[in-house]
Amino acid sequence: AEFAWTGSFGATDTGLPIIGSVPGHPRVHAVMGYGGNGITFSQIASEIVCASIAGRGDADANLFAFKT
Numbered sequence: 001a002e003f004a005w006t007g008s009f010g011a012t013d014t015g016l017p018i019i020g021s022v023p024g025h026p027r028v029h030a031v032m033g034y035g036g037n038g039i040t041f042s043q044i045a046s047e048i049v050c051a052s053i054a055g056r057g058d059a060d061a062n063l064f065a066f067k068t
Contacts, residue, residue: 011035019045019064021052029053030066 010033012018017033019041029052033043042061051058 009035016064017041017045017050018066020061020066023066 012033012035015035016039017031017035019031020029022028022030029049031042031049034041044064048058048061048064050063
């Protein structure tokens, strides 16, 4: 091929992104694995991360948390 392009989309088994504190690093937050749905999940991520930084809980946080 004269030209080639590729794009990678990270996705989880559930199809949901991972949003929240990185295990063992409570001050490091990850927002990843959108699988192409960034507009929807970025709003959810902003709410979850903002609540975490402020020391509040978020009703949806467990749905998107790292599974350990």
